[in-house]
Amino acid sequence: MTEAATPLIGRDGDLAELERRLSQAGEGRAHVVVVSGPAGVGRTALVERLADRHGGPVLRATGMPWEARNDYGVLAQLMPALDVAGDPVEVAARFTAGLATSEDTTLAVVDDAHLADRRSLQVLASAVRHHPQARLLVMATAVTDDPTLPADVLDLLPRIATAEITLAPLSAPEVSRLAAARGVFLHPSMAESLWRHTHGRPRPVVQLLAEVPHSTWARFDPTLPAPAAVAARVRERLSRCSPAARALAEAAAVLGPGTAARDVARLAGIEGDLLSVLDEAYTTGLVEFAPRGLTEVAPRDSMVRAAVLAAMGPAAAAAAHRRAADLMDDPARRLRLLVAASPVPDPAVADQLDTLAAEHAAVGAWGTAASLLHDSSRLTDDRLQRESRLTRAVDASIGAGDVFAAAALVPEVESLRETPLRNAVLGYLAIVRGRAVEAESRLGRAWALVNAERDPDVAAQICQRYVLHALMRGRGEELVTWADRAVALAGPEAPAAVEAAAIRGLGLAGTGRARQAMADYADLGERVRRGAQAQRVVMARGWLNLTVDAIDDARADLASAVPTTFLGGSTRISLWARAWLARAQFLAGEWDEAVRTVREANPLLERSGIVLAAPLLHWTAVAVHALRGEWEAADEALRRCDAGPQDYELMRVASYLAHAHLAEARADSSGVLRALHPLTQPWAGGSIDEPGHWPWHDMYAHALVVEGRYAEAGTFLRRHERLAADRGCASAVARLAAARGRLLGAQGDLAGSTTAFEQALETLETLPLRYDRARVNFAYGQTLRRAGKRRRADTVISTAREIFASLGATTYVARCDRELKAGGMHAARSGREAGELTPQEEAVAELVARGLSNREVAAELFLATKTVQYHLTRVYAKLGVRSRAELAARRSSSGSPAPSTRQEIG
Structure with missing residues (x-):
């Protein structure tokens, strides 16, 4: 394959550093660069890529175990005719003299330098140190994680190096990219499994991609083998072991990581000198010790473990797993061992797995429950029971947030007979994938088929799915109804009932009953204090706190609901918590933290396949980047926000x-109206119009005023002002009051406008909403300036500018500066020469030269379009230009900034 066809994944920075060193060598600064890392990490591939790109001479040598004690063996590969008589300094002089005499730089590659002879390495080091002007770059690759390597060479390599590059393993996304480059497309959970199995090392990844059947990569949680090369090496090492050391390695492979040394020894039947057996197994590279010392023993890695188990053979491995199960006190671990020992159905073990899965599901530990149920279904002989357990495994995977793993099982589930549970599970999957129409159909079919009296648990589960569906549709009344049904059917302590109750409060808040919702969450929080179910309650309570202006409480709740580490907490809930946490941080003016929250959530979002939370997360990122003038980042966040299906109302609103x-x-008011117009349509309503839930009403009203649609703005504001007052939502009252102030100011009622703006600012004094305070002050200042109250306008806009500057909102800082300049309070009021532009004319000229239309300039400066035209006519006359193009050229040549696109306008 060509270089272009085999991308070097994840090594751009390392390759750039090597090219820099090669360039220095070409300038007469010789180097020995050691590229090190664990076996299979891609050392050779990186160095060979540099050699492929190098246009000059390349000398190659490879260290060999049988040549490690052969003096000058590597040097003879690099330069066969070299006279090696004398000490290393003398040989180095002859070596450099024998290099190409042209202007080309010589690249000397020593692969597997940890197996090179010391004399050759000494000569290469002397060549660089005694002849630094030589156009020579020595590239030596070395393995760092093999306990059998010679210590003297490993000690020598870093001492002779003038630079070292240590290669890190690939990340799971990089493993996915490597697979895609080789024609294998992995879903994120499969990519993560392959990453864990190979420790992110490219060589075994590539080997397995070539050796494992393609169908394996689309399956749910397959058991991955060792690459053939690893398996062969492990078999060879096992054959060299004493019987005791081999038994120890096999026992470690059966029991897996995190096993006490005494348990490994018991399974291996070792009663005598355990330390000597451990030492032998360790030096062969088959086992390793835990970081805490000799108390825990584990296989060297998961590939070695797979190779040892394969070498044992199915019968011996199964027998060893059964013996190991008898040694275990932990029931979950005991069952895992029995599963590994059961190649055929085992009803007794299957029933135990089912019971244990139910226990984990009861506390919301869906990830563990999914794995247990999948194993249980495999070991179940009865067809109906097997299908039920497989279906429940898919449901648990979705609950854990592993949508890709669940989707991998969908073809199998869809082939099963139709049952209410099957439809409910497929409906649940459609919900988290953002497919509202499919979810509605699947859930409707499930509810039509279920017999609630005979199967109340399944009926309650369907109700709980409807609760989530109603939440995403913004239908609060429906949500509460389905939640009450779930609790009535399953009882208040059942998992489905607790999950429904955790969301029920959001339905109450979405129908104007926030106080009742807060009281209910207080009671529920007392009942559900631990585990993943508590995560759901805390997240929902944080979401509710955000809508009622309890910003500090919201941040505390949402931050505590982010982790998924306790009892297999839900990835879906964690993503919701992160999305609303970012929103709370944005409102409080913690914009760096908000962007960080979104950035940290992105890998989880991509790995899980839960598209529901994507628009909500990226909405906040768009806002921060846009306000900071980071237009490329804002556009990228907007692309992510719009990606994928958006059937659900809450996805579309974000x-x-x-x-x-x-x-x-x-400053595109017509664009604001276009973006928000769908929210004024009949489908919107419900919680989308509830004050405090979605802050869009004031944005829409401001844009209507700027566009001169005063009557529409008045009608729109009256309805939402009444609702905000009825609900007692202070933030909504303040935002709408500011929009009212702008409307009254545009209509010439300065007294009424001033009262409205002052009411807005007074209300915001009690809330930690820094961005809102800046925004209200800015609109207030614009209104005052338009009314001719320049001194007051200057004070108010300066306040806005200070807050915007503290937030890093450069877009609005620049806008404030233009307002202050247009107001003229900071400009000299005397000595203006005839023909000199006034501050207002200067502001108009600057924006027109930037490419804005008269209408856009009017929106930016909060002026009438006719006023802009008037000022522009005077600008043309004073400057002696006849067109917008001439004005832009004139100002560009005079050094005034004139960005060429709308995006650059602050």
Whole structure:
């Protein structure tokens, strides 16, 4: 394959560093660069890529175990005719003299330098140190993780190196990219399994991609083998072991990582000198010790473990797993060992797995439950029971947030007979994948088929899925109804009932009953204090706190609901918590933290396949980047926000708001109206209109005023002002009051406008909403300036500018500066020469030269379009230009900044 066809994944920085060293060598600064890392990490591939790109001479040598004690063996490979008589310094002089005499740089590659002879390495080191002007780069690759390697060479290599590059393993996404480059497309959970199995080392990844059947990569949680080369090496090492050391290695492979040394010894039947047996097994590279010392023994890695088990053979491995199960006190671990020992159905073990899965499901530990149920289904002989357990395994995978693993089992589940549970599970999967129409159909079919009296647990499960479905559709009344049904059918302590109750409060809040919701969450929080179910309650309570302006409480709740480490907490809930946490941080002015929260959530979002949370997460990122003038980052976040299906109302609302934020930051009021117009349609309603839930109403009203649609703005505001007052939502009251102030100011009622703005600012004094305070001050200042109250406008806009500057909102800082300049309070009021532009004319000229239309300039400066035209006519006359193009050229030649696109407008 050509270089272009075999991308070097994850090594761009390392390759750039090697090319830099090669360039220095070409300038007469010789180097010995040691590229090290664990076996299979891609050392040779990296160095060979550099050699392929190098246009000059390349000398090659490879260290061999049988030549390690052969003086000058590597040097003879590099330069066969070299006279090696004398000490290393003399040989080094002859070596450099024998290099190409042209201007080309010589690249000397010593692969597997940890197996090279010391004399050759000494000569190469002397060549570089005694002849630094030589155009020579020595590239030596070395393995660092093999306990059998000679210590003298490993000690010598870093001492002779002038630079070292230590290669890190690939990440799971990079493993996925490597697979894709070789025509194998892995879902994220499979890529993560392959990454864990290979420790992210490219060589075994590539070997397994070539050796394992393609169908394996689409399966749920397959058992991956060792690459053939690893298996052969392990068989050879096992054959050299004493019987005791081999038994120890086999016992470690059966029991797996994290096993006490005494348990490994018991399974291996070792009663005598355990330390000497451990020492032998360790030096062969078959086992390793835990970081705490000799108390725990484990296989060297998962590939070695797979190779040892394969070498044992199926019968011996199964027998060893059964013996190991008898030694275990932990029931879960005992069952895992029995599963590994059961190649055929085993009803007794299957029933035990089912019972244990139910225990984990009861506390919301869905990831563990999914794995147990999948094993249980495999060991179940009865067809109906096997199908039920497989279906429940898919449901548990979705609950854990592993949508890709669940989707891998969908073809198998869809082939099963139709049952209410089957439809409910497929409906659940459709929900988390953002497919509302499919979810509605699947859940409707499940509810039509279920007999609630005979199977109340399945009926309650369907109800709980409907609760989530109603939440995503913004239908609060439906949500509460389905939640109450779930609790009535299953009882308040059942997992489905607890999950439904955790969301029920959001339905209450979405129908104006926030106080009742808060009281209910207080009671539920007392009942559900631990485990993954508590994560659901805390997340929902944090979401509710955000809607009622309890920003500090929201941040505390949402931050505590982010981890998924306790009892297999839900990835879906963690993503929701991160999305709303980012929103709380944005509102509180913690914008760096908000962007960090979104960035840290992205890998989890991509790995899980849960598209529901994507628009909500990226909405906040769009807002921050746009307000900071980071237009490329804002556009990228908007692309992520819009990616994938958006059947659900809550996904669409977040996307609409992201578009509106970007338009408002660009002073594009018509763009704001276009983005938010769908929210004014009949489908929207419900919680989407509830004050405090989705802050879009004031944005829409401001844009209506700027566009001169005063009557529409008045009608729109009246309805939402009444609702905000009825609900007692202070943030919504303040935001709408500011929009009212802008409307009254545009209509010439300065007294009424001032009252409205002052009410907004007074309300915001009690809330930690820094961005809102800046935004209200800015609109207030614009209104005052338009009314001719320049001194007051200057004070108010300066306040806005200070807050925007503290937030890093460069877009609005620049806008404030233009407002202050247009107001003229900071400009000299005397000595203006005839023909000199006024501050207002200067502001208009600057924006027109930047490429804005008259309408856009009017929106930016909060002026009438006719006023902009008037000022522009005077600018043309004073400057002696006849067109916008001439004005832009004139100002560009005079050094005034004139970005060429709308995106650059602050």
